[in-house]
Amino acid sequence: MMVGLAFITMLFASVVFLTDALRHESRLGIDQLPDLMVQRTVAGRPALVDATHVATLAAMRGVESVTPRVWGYLYVPSLEANLTIVGMRSDGPEHGALDGALDGALPSGENDVVVGSTLAERLGLQLGDQVALPAADGYQLVHIVGLFRSTSALRTADVVLAAEPLARTLLGMPEELYTDLAVELRVASEASVIANRAAELFPGARVLQRTLLERTHALTFDARGGLVSVLLLPALAALLLLAWDRLTGLGEVERREIGILKAVGWQTSEVLEVRLLEQLIVALTGASLGVSLAYGYVFWLGAPGLSGALFGWSALYPELRLTPHLDASTPLSILAAVVLPYVAVGLVPAFRAAVMDPLDAQRGRS
Amino acid sequence: MSVELVDVHKRYQDGRRTHEAVAGVSLSLTAGSLTVLAGPSGSGKSTLLALAGGMTTPTSGDVRLFGQSIVTLRDHHRARLRRERVGFVFQDLGLIGSLTLLDNVLLPLLPSGASNAAAETHARAWLARLGLGDLADSRADKLSGGERQRGALARAVVTSPDLLLLDEPTAHVDRESAAEIVRALGELRDAGTIILASTHDPRLVEREEVDRVVELRDGRLLA
Numbered sequence: 001m002m003v004g005l006a007f008i009t010m011l012f013a014s015v016v017f018l019t020d021a022l023r024h025e026s027r028l029g030i031d032q033l034p035d036l037m038v039q040r041t042v043a044g045r046p047a048l049v050d051a052t053h054v055a056t057l058a059a060m061r062g063v064e065s066v067t068p069r070v071w072g073y074l075y076v077p078s079l080e081a082n083l084t085i086v087g088m089r090s091d092g093p094e095h096g097a098l099d100g101a102l103d104g105a106l107p108s109g110e111n112d113v114v115v116g117s118t119l120a121e122r123l124g125l126q127l128g129d130q131v132a133l134p135a136a137d138g139y140q141l142v143h144i145v146g147l148f149r150s151t152s153a154l155r156t157a158d159v160v161l162a163a164e165p166l167a168r169t170l171l172g173m174p175e176e177l178y179t180d181l182a183v184e185l186r187v188a189s190e191a192s193v194i195a196n197r198a199a200e201l202f203p204g205a206r207v208l209q210r211t212l213l214e215r216t217h218a219l220t221f222d223a224r225g226g227l228v229s230v231l232l233l234p235a236l237a238a239l240l241l242l243a244w245d246r247l248t249g250l251g252e253v254e255r256r257e258i259g260i261l262k263a264v265g266w267q268t269s270e271v272l273e274v275r276l277l278e279q280l281i282v283a284l285t286g287a288s289l290g291v292s293l294a295y296g297y298v299f300w301l302g303a304p305g306l307s308g309a310l311f312g313w314s315a316l317y318p319e320l321r322l323t324p325h326l327d328a329s330t331p332l333s334i335l336a337a338v339v340l341p342y343v344a345v346g347l348v349p350a351f352r353a354a355v356m357d358p359l360d361a362q363r364g365r366s
Numbered sequence: 367m368s369v370e371l372v373d374v375h376k377r378y379q380d381g382r383r384t385h386e387a388v389a390g391v392s393l394s395l396t397a398g399s400l401t402v403l404a405g406p407s408g409s410g411k412s413t414l415l416a417l418a419g420g421m422t423t424p425t426s427g428d429v430r431l432f433g434q435s436i437v438t439l440r441d442h443h444r445a446r447l448r449r450e451r452v453g454f455v456f457q458d459l460g461l462i463g464s465l466t467l468l469d470n471v472l473l474p475l476l477p478s479g480a481s482n483a484a485a486e487t488h489a490r491a492w493l494a495r496l497g498l499g500d501l502a503d504s505r506a507d508k509l510s511g512g513e514r515q516r517g518a519l520a521r522a523v524v525t526s527p528d529l530l531l532l533d534e535p536t537a538h539v540d541r542e543s544a545a546e547i548v549r550a551l552g553e554l555r556d557a558g559t560i561i562l563a564s565t566h567d568p569r570l571v572e573r574e575e576v577d578r579v580v581e582l583r584d585g586r587l588l589a
Contacts, residue, residue, distance in 0.1 A: 256460075257462050259460075260456075260460045260462060260473070261473065262421075262445065263419075263421050263448065263454055263456070263460065264448065264449065264454070264473050264474040264521070265445050265446065265447075265448040265449020265450070265452075265474055265477065265525075266445060266449070266473075266476075266477050267441075267442045267445045267446075267477065268441065268442070268445075269442075270477050355441070357416075357421060357422040357423070358416075358421040358422070358448075359413070359416040359421045359422040360422065362456070362460070
């Protein structure tokens with residue numbers, strides 16, 4: 001019973017730990033997003049943004065800075081996956097932000113790239129290697145000068161960071177056109193006002209606010225976490241039914257023991273106290289074991305099996321080592337959710353046996 | 367100080383059939399007496415012992431323990447009465463196999479509020495007196511039949527009860543152990559304990575320590 005309880009607790013706790021940690025990772029990523037992202041659409045599809053918009057946007061009241069960005073997706077047939085190519089401007093903010101996130105150096109030569117650790121592992125690449133990537137007009141040889149660390153794998157698993165000209169070559173993107181514009185505001189709370197003004201200024205523009213992305217990320221993680229949790233409900237129900245069946249059959253041995261305690265003079269309340277203590281010990285031990293196993297499964301082993309259900313937005317699944325991010329309420333909530341029903345399930349049949357005459361309890365007569 | 371059963375009946379519903387385990391038994395037991403309840407299996411001896419010890423209530427009639435009717439007592443009062451004044455040795459001995467012999471003997475003392483050290487000393491003393499001192503820390507399910515029988519007796523007498531009820535106390539033991547047990551019962555009887563023991567073992571019935579033998583057949587006492 002304790003093993004079953006530990007197993008179910010581990011499954012639940014794993015989902016909770018995983019979604020909490022992912023949400024935390026996601027929050028870290030969102031914190032680095034600009035206040036607004038301005039994209040252009042044509043016929044409802046994303047289109048490249050003209051460089052002339054930069055100055056217009058920068059002139060709007062409340063706008064601190066506008067950074068045109070070059071990025072896009074590159075399909076690699078050998079991987080059967082898209083890579084995310086990110087262009088880096090020599091004066092861009094990436095230089096400071098990326099300190100400590102990678103091994104090696106940022107691109108300085110015209111063919112230098114930094115790649116995500118998952119991508120490097122899949123292609124068997126190491127620092128200093130060269131690899132030919134499919135470009136718009138043939139193959140382009142790139143030189144790996146940096147690797148993103150696995151701690152940032154959630155955001156960098158399939159990323160190739162290159163100087164802007166190389167990114168343009170790989171993506172086949174003409175000069176003076178950009179994927180989108182990153183806008184920083186003087187006061188972040190004015191985002192929706194400025195987003196509306198920008199949308200009026202550029203008909204067909206799609207202006208994304210950071211708060212909107214934050215909500216989308218949160219909903220995605222909640223939905224994925226919720227889905228897996230729902231899938232686990234039948235397992236929990238099965239365990240509770242098993243527990244109920246076992247405890248209502250309240251094994252001959254247990255019922256006889258309760259009969260003996262009553263016969264030697266124990267009160268019903270004293271029998272229940274002992275039973276409660278026993279149930280608590282079993283439940284707390286089983287649930288604590290489950291929570292501990294879940295912690296190891298998620299944060300040490302990377303949640304093999306579950307991660308596929310929760311990391312499913314990337315073609316290259318990150319080999320992610322999630323950073324433990326727990327507040328005390330999380331394991332306590334899990335313990336309460338498992339321990340309380342288990343103890344209740346155990347106490348009801350014990351109560352029924354304890355209120356019987358000792359003779360009937362011992363003889364198994366109800 | 368006495369135990370009285372007055373026209374006691376105990377009926378059980380067995381499906382559609384009503385089974386009368388005890389049918390109009392009246393019996394009086396006085397302090398310092400050892401009474402043997404003889405009779406074949408299924409004659410109602412165990413049920414009568416349970417009634418006499420307040421472990422169940424009669425369907426009709428009355429059981430008076432030391433002046434108190436158990437019929438009118440609430441469950442927790444009956445539990446206290448059993449704890450403080452009644453000792454019981456069950457037919458299957460009723461030891462909890464997963465506990466040590468000492469823990470089994472301590473069971474009746476735990477709710478009484480006695481200090482752990484005092485209770486343990488007392489329990490060990492009883493185990494030593496019954497020749498089980500070296501086995502106190504052995505698990506009950508690892509003991510022989512005779513050792514378990516004496517362990518069950520130790521648990522029954524550890525509270526120094528006024529009434530001691532024994533269901534087939536010599537069923538699991540050899541002749542020598544049976545004699546030891548009966549000798550111990552004789553000592554308790556001499557100390558003023560009311561003892562009622564069921565048996566169909568002639569070795570017990572014929573012992574000189576026995577004051578009275580009553581025979582039960584089909585739930586009725588034979589004259």
